[in-house]
Amino acid sequence: MQPSAAWKTRPAPASARVPARAPTPEELAGFIADARAGLGRAGQKELPPKYFYDEVGSSLFEVITLLPEYGLTRADARLLRRLAPELAARLAGPVAVAELGSGTGKKTRWVLEALRWRQPIDYFPIDISPAALRHCAEQLGKLPGVSVTPVEAAYRAGLEMVAAQRPAGTRLLVLFLGSTIGNFHRGEARAFLGQLRQTLAPGDALLLGTDLVKPAVTLLRAYDDPLGVTAAFNLNLLARMNRELGADFELSRWAHEARWNAEERRVEMHLRSLEEQTATVRLAELALRFRRDETIWTESCYKFTAAEAAAMGGETGFGVAAQWVDAEWPFAETLFLAH
């Protein structure tokens, strides 16, 4: 299926296939700057989680979503399947769907299938991972009545690109699933939703997936599985720096660690140095020294209450239209409408 005539005017890839590729000079410069800022500092070293998602990392993430301990993706999928008909009924008129951090978009098929019965649907998965976008376009591009245009960009830039070129009279449904909002610190999450709202027009919609607080033991199993897939996903960050930034991290001297921070209600992922050691990151001109048990903090996954999830939208210019909660693995899907 071709994109509708109005969408054809924007610079979109000729085909839905996004080939795997090496990082661009700009991406490399960004990675170098973030490595310098995060690893070169005194105190707790950090790296932004967006660097997990090279081709290896995106593939490992897909495996994580299949693990019995990681109930989050299945809860998200169950809810999407259940709510999709009601969602389609609530959003009258022509709708285009933009998804932030789509990954492979596996769960999104339920939403697209519900919407396409009314009219052909333009779907814009926005992600920084070319590998994830390639899989997404290959899978969802097969759905009849759905036109997939992958947007390889950061969340905000990607959404601005899509919103600026929407045909008149088309409302945007933005999906932000998988509780990826939980990777932002709480204040940053609100700021992000506020910016997102500024990009939207009244009547546009946001469907936000949030993982809810649950017993620490359940959460820690989800982020430290016995097969070691999440460990590999975390350690791949060091391997990626070795590949792309000319670093020399010795992976066997590092361990994956998941921590439940009860006060902040977040799971933290760290890479723990198993011994006193040094490492260099050639392209970032970093010569690093790590103490035994010193960590690099690589990700935060904040957990919410259903009321908090609703309030986040309310405080940032959205009205709550509906909320669905999974009973098996507490997870909330909240539908917001832009005022």
Ligand SMILES: C[S@@+](CC[C@H](N)C(=O)[O-])C[C@H]1O[C@@H](n2cnc3c(N)ncnc32)[C@H](O)[C@@H]1O
């Ligand atoms: C936790 S995964 C979730 C994937 C999918 N939405 C799901 O629910 O399974 C996060 C996704 O967001 C993408 N991502 C991370 N940071 C991003 C950013 N700043 N801009 C755009 N995409 C980003 C990653 O490449 C990855 O595909």
